Amino acid sequence: MRVRRPRPLRRAARIASAMLTLACAANGQRNTGDQEDALRTARIAMVDLIEARGVRDSATLEAMRSVPRHEFVPPEYRQRAYGDSPLPIGYDQTISQPYIVALMTETAGIRPGMKVLEIGTGSGYQAAVLAAMGAQVFTIELLEPLATSAAAQLARLGYANVTARHGNGYAGWPEEGPFDAVIVTAAPEEIPAPLTDQLKPGGRLVIPVGGVGAVQQLLLITKDADGSLHRRVLIPVRFVPMREPPG
Numbered sequence: 001m002r003v004r005r006p007r008p009l010r011r012a013a014r015i016a017s018a019m020l021t022l023a024c025a026a027n028g029q030r031n032t033g034d035q036e037d038a039l040r041t042a043r044i045a046m047v048d049l050i051e052a053r054g055v056r057d058s059a060t061l062e063a064m065r066s067v068p069r070h071e072f073v074p075p076e077y078r079q080r081a082y083g084d085s086p087l088p089i090g091y092d093q094t095i096s097q098p099y100i101v102a103l104m105t106e107t108a109g110i111r112p113g114m115k116v117l118e119i120g121t122g123s124g125y126q127a128a129v130l131a132a133m134g135a136q137v138f139t140i141e142l143l144e145p146l147a148t149s150a151a152a153q154l155a156r157l158g159y160a161n162v163t164a165r166h167g168n169g170y171a172g173w174p175e176e177g178p179f180d181a182v183i184v185t186a187a188p189e190e191i192p193a194p195l196t197d198q199l200k201p202g203g204r205l206v207i208p209v210g211g212v213g214a215v216q217q218l219l220l221i222t223k224d225a226d227g228s229l230h231r232r233v234l235i236p237v238r239f240v241p242m243r244e245p246p247g
């Protein structure tokens with residue numbers, strides 16, 4: 001008879017094996033083929049950890065098993081791409097922590113064919129995860145060099161259902177709205193009204209909110225069929241600040 005270990009022990013064993021895999025990947029491998037294998041194994045282990053932390057949406061987990069996060073970080077951070085932490089992407093900005101990407105994606109309730117707006121393209125990783133789930137993605141980045149490199153990388157990797165542009169996301173993207181979901185990956189002090197205006201009835205906005213230096217809260221804002229808004233506080237988070245329009 002096979003003895004099934006109690007759930008917390010199974011989880012601990014899974015986490016220990018994931019940590020080991022990540023450590024092996026971080027050590028680097030001899031040739032490119034080995035390296036690709038190690039990166040893939042590390043990516044699966046990363047998603048196991050995210051699942052163990054409570055993310056349950058299978059579409060989110062599947063997308064994160066498929067998107068090569070190591071292609072969205074600078075070369076010097078490639079071997080650390082599957083640790084569960086944010087990493088620098090230049091210009092004082094970061095690619096978000098994978099667990100937070102998963103939590104925000106799950107919370108936004110992404111389904112194939114949905115029209116989704118992302119504010120803060122950064123590396124393009126979150127946009128790639130949304131695209132891998134079959135969403136029609138519109139993403140805006142304030143810093144031109146990041147906007148350009150993310151768009152090029154998304155195209156190179158074949159994420160055709162992403163439209164990226166350089167601009168200030170504070171105003172949303174009215175020409176393309178309304179959206180089924182809006183994901184904001186930089187923190188404003190208050191929720192920008194254009195972003196709730198551009199939500200469809202039944203739509204979901206996932207956004208970190210908080211002043212510079214203050215504790216930010218990740219919020220889920222839902223819009224009812226009658227247009228009224230409801231707000232739920234998820235967890236405390238730390239994002240780069242969202243730059244507001246001048247004046």
Ligand code: SAH
Nearest residue numbers: 095120122123125126142169185186242243
């Ligand atoms: N989603 C990104 C993480 C981005 S970090 C990823 O997957 O890599 C947040 C990004 O928001 C930064 O690149 C920053 O330049 C951008 N940003 C800040 N304020 C903005 C604004 N008002 N409009 C658009 N982008 C903004």
